[in-house]
Amino acid sequence: MNNVLLVEPAFPYPTKSKNQANEIHRNFVPIGLLKLGAYYKSLGAHVYLERGNKSKENIQFNPNLILITSIFTYWSKYVWSAVEHYRSMFPKAKIIVGGIYATLHNDMEYFQNKLKQYSAECYVGLHLGAENFYPDYSLLNGEIDHHVTHAMRGCIRKCAFCGTWKIEPDRYDKTSEDLIKELKEIGKNKVIFFDNNFLANRHIKQNLKVLASLRLNEKSVVFESQSGFDGRLLEKDSELAELLKKTRFQNIRIAWDNSFADYSSIKVQVDSLVAAGYNAKDISVFMIYNFSVPYDEMLKKLKYCKKLGVQITDCRFRPLDSIEDNYNSQKSKDGQTENDYYIHTKAGWTDKKIRDFRKSIREHNIWIRYAKDKGLSYDKEMEKWSRIHNIFKFFKMGRPPQLEVIENSPTWKSRLLMMSKVKNYCKKNNITTLNFSTLSNKYIDEELKKLIKIFNKNQMETEKLS
Numbered sequence: 001m002n003n004v005l006l007v008e009p010a011f012p013y014p015t016k017s018k019n020q021a022n023e024i025h026r027n028f029v030p031i032g033l034l035k036l037g038a039y040y041k042s043l044g045a046h047v048y049l050e051r052g053n054k055s056k057e058n059i060q061f062n063p064n065l066i067l068i069t070s071i072f073t074y075w076s077k078y079v080w081s082a083v084e085h086y087r088s089m090f091p092k093a094k095i096i097v098g099g100i101y102a103t104l105h106n107d108m109e110y111f112q113n114k115l116k117q118y119s120a121e122c123y124v125g126l127h128l129g130a131e132n133f134y135p136d137y138s139l140l141n142g143e144i145d146h147h148v149t150h151a152m153r154g155c156i157r158k159c160a161f162c163g164t165w166k167i168e169p170d171r172y173d174k175t176s177e178d179l180i181k182e183l184k185e186i187g188k189n190k191v192i193f194f195d196n197n198f199l200a201n202r203h204i205k206q207n208l209k210v211l212a213s214l215r216l217n218e219k220s221v222v223f224e225s226q227s228g229f230d231g232r233l234l235e236k237d238s239e240l241a242e243l244l245k246k247t248r249f250q251n252i253r254i255a256w257d258n259s260f261a262d263y264s265s266i267k268v269q270v271d272s273l274v275a276a277g278y279n280a281k282d283i284s285v286f287m288i289y290n291f292s293v294p295y296d297e298m299l300k301k302l303k304y305c306k307k308l309g310v311q312i313t314d315c316r317f318r319p320l321d322s323i324e325d326n327y328n329s330q331k332s333k334d335g336q337t338e339n340d341y342y343i344h345t346k347a348g349w350t351d352k353k354i355r356d357f358r359k360s361i362r363e364h365n366i367w368i369r370y371a372k373d374k375g376l377s378y379d380k381e382m383e384k385w386s387r388i389h390n391i392f393k394f395f396k397m398g399r400p401p402q403l404e405v406i407e408n409s410p411t412w413k414s415r416l417l418m419m420s421k422v423k424n425y426c427k428k429n430n431i432t433t434l435n436f437s438t439l440s441n442k443y444i445d446e447e448l449k450k451l452i453k454i455f456n457k458n459q460m461e462t463e464k465l466s
C-alpha cells in the first residue's frame, strides 16, 4: 500500500502589508493537492500533507510517493528547495513534481536537468484521476471556512501574457447539476472559484440561476471569483451582471488589460454591475502593468477608474518563462534593476515607473475606500486609517473609533498593536475564523494576550524543529 506525502512548498504568500493593494491571497489553499489526496485515499493509500520543508520528526510515516505541487513560475526556487529537502530525507521515495510551474516549464532544459539531479519526475497538466474528486479538506490543519473549486477549465481566449492555453488546453464546463451536487456534498457557505474565465462557461446562466437559490446549513451561500470576470462577456449581456448579484457574488473584479481606447467598454461593464446593485467602490479592475501599455497610458486608465469610482487590483506583469522575481517594495529609495526582477523596457517601463504606478494604485484605492464619498482628497494620514480599518475587518469588529480617539489613547494603541500581531500570524497560517464582534474591550485584550502567548510558543517550537 502506498504512503503518499503531499507537499506544498514554502511559498511566500504575503501577509497583508500597507503596500499591498489587495487581500486575495488569504484565500489560498493547495487545491490540486487536496484533490490528489482524495484520489490516493480512494486507492487505499495513507495520505499526509505538509506545507514547507518539515523535519523528519514532524513527518509521521515513511512515504514511498511524494507529490510536490507548484504554482507561479517565479516561485520556482521554493519548489526545488522542497524537492531537494524531501529527496535527501527520503532517498528511496518516488518524487513527482506537478502543477502550474511544472506544466509551463517541464520542457525546458534546466528543468529536465534538475529533475535528473534529484531523480524526480514531472507530471504535466491536470490530473484526470484527481479531477473526479472533491478536495479533501481534512488534510489541512485547521478549519477552512470556504470551498475552492473550478466551474470551468480552459478559456475562450489566448491573451499574449497568459499561460492558460498551455496549462488547461481542454475546455471542460461544469453544469448546474455538477455544481449543486458538489456544493451540497461539501456543505460550505462560501465558495471561491479559481476559474480562468468564469463567465465563459457554456452553462453560465443556468448555473448562476441555480446557485442563486442554493441554501446550505439553512443559510444562503456567497460566491467569489479569484480571477477577474471577462468584461467583454458582461458587456455583451447585462443579464450576467444581474445574475451575479442575485447569486451573491462578492468582491467583483473585472479586467482592463489592453489600451486606454477600451474605456467606453469598461464604462458599460461597470455601469451594468452598478445597475445590477453593486456599489462602484466595491468593484475592482485588474489592470496589468509593466507590459505593453506604457506608463503614461496606464495613468490615463487610472484616472478613468477614478472617474468611474472603482478600485484597481495591483497586477504587475511577470513573464511566463521567469523563474524568479525579487522585486522588493521596500527598496524605493535605492531602486532595483532588471537583474532583480522583470522590467518591460520594451514599452518604456522602468523601476521608478513601476514603483510610482504601484503607489498611485494604492493611493487611488485608499481614496476610493475612505475619502471619495466624503468629498475629501487623498491624504497620507488615510493610510493609517486604512490599516486600522483592515484590522477591524479581520476581527469582524465593525467600524473602528475615530483616528483621534485611537491616537490619544495608549490603551487603544497597545490593543491595536496586539491585534495587528495576531492578524499577521493568522494570515500566515490561513486562520480566518476569529470573530470579536460580540466581545467587550476588556475580554478582547485578554483573548489577544492569550493568543499571542500561544502563537509565540508555536513559533518557537517550529523554529526548534526546523
Ligand code: B12
Pocket: 024, 025, 028, 029, 031, 032, 033, 035, 036, 066, 067, 068, 069, 070, 071, 072, 073, 074, 096, 097, 098, 099, 100, 123, 125, 126, 127, 128, 130, 131, 161, 162, 163, 164, 167, 168, 194, 195, 196, 226, 227, 288, 314, 315, 316, 317, 318, 319, 320, 321, 322
Ligand atoms: C486563481 C489564480 C490566481 C489567484 C490565486 C492563486 C493562488 N492559488 O494563490 C490570484 C488572483 C491571487 C492570482 C494572482 C496572480 N496570478 Co494567478 N492565477 C490563478 C489561476 C487562474 C489558477 C491558479 C490555481 O491556483 N489553480 C489551482 C491549481 C494549482 O490546482 P489544480 O489545477 O486543481 O491542480 C491540478 C493540476 O495542476 C495537477 N497538479 C497540481 N499539483 C500537482 C502535483 C503533482 C505531483 C501532480 C501529479 C499533479 C498536480 O493536478 C491537479 C488536479 O487536476 C492561474 C491560471 C491557471 N489556469 O492555472 C493563474 C496564474 C497562475 N496566475 C498568474 C499570474 C501572472 C498571477 C499574478 C502575477 C497576476 C498579477 N500580475 O498580479 C498574480 C500573482 C500574485 C503574486 N503573489 O505573485 C499566471 C502565472 C504566471 C507565472 N509566471 O507563473 C497564471 C498561470 C495565469 C496566467 N496569466 O498565465 N492568481
Ligand code: SF4
Pocket: 155, 156, 157, 158, 159, 162, 163, 164, 165, 196, 197, 230
Ligand atoms: S481571458 Fe484571462 S484566462 Fe483567458 S487567455 Fe485571457 S488572460 Fe488568460
